[in-house]
Amino acid sequence: MTDAADLRTRSAELLATYPPATTDRMDFLKARFDAGLAWVHYPQGLGGLGAPRSLQAVVDAELEAADAPDNDPRRIGIGLGMAAPTILKYGTEEQKQRYLRPLWVGEEVWCQLFSEPGAGSDLAALGTRAVREGDEWVVNGQKVWTSSAHLARWAILIARTDPDVPKHRGITYFICDMTDPGVEVRPLRQITGEAEFNEVFLTDVRIPDSRRLGEVGDGWRVAQTTLNNERVAIGGMRLPREGGMIGPVSKTWRERPELRTHDLHQRLLKLWVEAEVARLTGERLRQQLVAGQPGPEGAGMKLAFARLNQEISGLEVELLGEEGLLYEDWTMRRPELVDFTGRDAGYRYLRSKGNSIEGGTTEVLLNIVAERVLGLPSEPRTDKDVAWKDLAR
Numbered sequence: 001m002t003d004a005a006d007l008r009t010r011s012a013e014l015l016a017t018y019p020p021a022t023t024d025r026m027d028f029l030k031a032r033f034d035a036g037l038a039w040v041h042y043p044q045g046l047g048g049l050g051a052p053r054s055l056q057a058v059v060d061a062e063l064e065a066a067d068a069p070d071n072d073p074r075r076i077g078i079g080l081g082m083a084a085p086t087i088l089k090y091g092t093e094e095q096k097q098r099y100l101r102p103l104w105v106g107e108e109v110w111c112q113l114f115s116e117p118g119a120g121s122d123l124a125a126l127g128t129r130a131v132r133e134g135d136e137w138v139v140n141g142q143k144v145w146t147s148s149a150h151l152a153r154w155a156i157l158i159a160r161t162d163p164d165v166p167k168h169r170g171i172t173y174f175i176c177d178m179t180d181p182g183v184e185v186r187p188l189r190q191i192t193g194e195a196e197f198n199e200v201f202l203t204d205v206r207i208p209d210s211r212r213l214g215e216v217g218d219g220w221r222v223a224q225t226t227l228n229n230e231r232v233a234i235g236g237m238r239l240p241r242e243g244g245m246i247g248p249v250s251k252t253w254r255e256r257p258e259l260r261t262h263d264l265h266q267r268l269l270k271l272w273v274e275a276e277v278a279r280l281t282g283e284r285l286r287q288q289l290v291a292g293q294p295g296p297e298g299a300g301m302k303l304a305f306a307r308l309n310q311e312i313s314g315l316e317v318e319l320l321g322e323e324g325l326l327y328e329d330w331t332m333r334r335p336e337l338v339d340f341t342g343r344d345a346g347y348r349y350l351r352s353k354g355n356s357i358e359g360g361t362t363e364v365l366l367n368i369v370a371e372r373v374l375g376l377p378s379e380p381r382t383d384k385d386v387a388w389k390d391l392a393r
Helices: 004-017 025-034 053-065 077-090 093-105 219-235 246-255 262-289 297-325 345-356 362-373
Strands: 110-113 129-133 136-143 154-160 171-177 183-188 197-208
Touching: 004 025, 004 053, 025 093, 077 093, 077 110, 077 154, 077 171, 077 219, 129 154, 136 154, 136 171, 154 219, 171 197, 171 219, 246 262, 246 297, 262 297, 297 345, 297 362
Parallel strands: 110 154
Antiparallel strands: 129 136, 136 197, 154 171, 183 197
C-alpha cells in the first residue's frame, strides 16, 4: 500500500533524476506521469499508483516546494476535469494508453461537444446524428458554447445514433479529432468582447468505431460521468481564503476607504462569509471524492459558485461608483483560458453572467438538487417514453 512516506520518497527520486531547474518542462511532466505522480489514484501505467486520492496533496506539496513546473491546469481544464475521468471509467485499455498521458502533460487540449442550439438545458434532446458505415460513424450536426474548440486537438462528443427510441436512449459517446475534415470552428463573441466560446459545425465527419466510449446507445450514462465531474471542476475549485471573486472586492475595500458606506459594508460581510462557507464546503466535497465518483452534490457547489460570482461582482461595480462603469478593452480576442478574476471590475461583472449558464444552467441544477439530493418528487416528463423522432421541435 502506497502511503505518504512512499510518495515523498518517489517525489524526491523524481526531483533528483529530473532537476526542475535544468530539465525541459515537458520532459519533467512526462517523467512525473510515468512515475505515477500525476494522478496518484489512477492505476499504475496511467499516471498513478492506485493510491488513495487524498495523497495527491502530498505529491503536489513536495513538487511545489521544489519549484517544479505544473501542467498549467487552467489551460487544459476540460481534459483534466471531464475527459480524463470519463476515459478512465469507460475507455478501452488502448484508449487509456493513447489519450491520458498527452492529455495530462498538456500536449493535447480537449473540448466538449455537448450543447446544441436546440439542446442546451435539455441536453438529451440533442439532434447531432451519427450514422454507422462499417467501422466508422458519419457525424452531422452543430454544437455550441464550446470552450477551447479553437485550441483543441480532441473533443468529447455525444450524438444521436438511434432516433426511434426515447431521447435519453439512442445517444452514443465518441472521441472526435478536431483536425478531421468536416470540423469547422467559428468564434462566438460574447458580451465581454472576447470569443472564448465557439460554435462547431460537423459535416460528414468520419469517426472510427475505435474512438467510441461505452456501448452504442449508452452515451447518456457515459455523459453523466462527464457532467458530474464538470460541475465539481467548476464549482469545487480549490481556493485559498479570499480566493476567487471575493478577493478583488475585499482588496478594494481595504485600500479605498473613501468608497465605503454602511450598506456596502453589511453586504460585503455577508458575501465574504458566504464565499468562505462555499470554499470550505468545496474542501469537504473533495474529501468525499476520495471515496468514489462525484455525485449530485457537485450541482449544489456549482449553483453556489454562479450565484456568489454574480452578487460579488455586482457589489464591486457599485463600490467603485463611476469607475465601475468603465471597461478597459473591448478588443476581439480568442483567449487560451478564462480568468474569472482577471482584468477589471467591468469584465468580472459581465463575465459572471455566464456562470449560471455554463456547466449546467441554474434551472436544471436546481432540479438535480431537488430530486437527487433532497429526494423531492420529479417534475412531470411527458416526453419520457416518446421516441426522439416524434418529439415536437
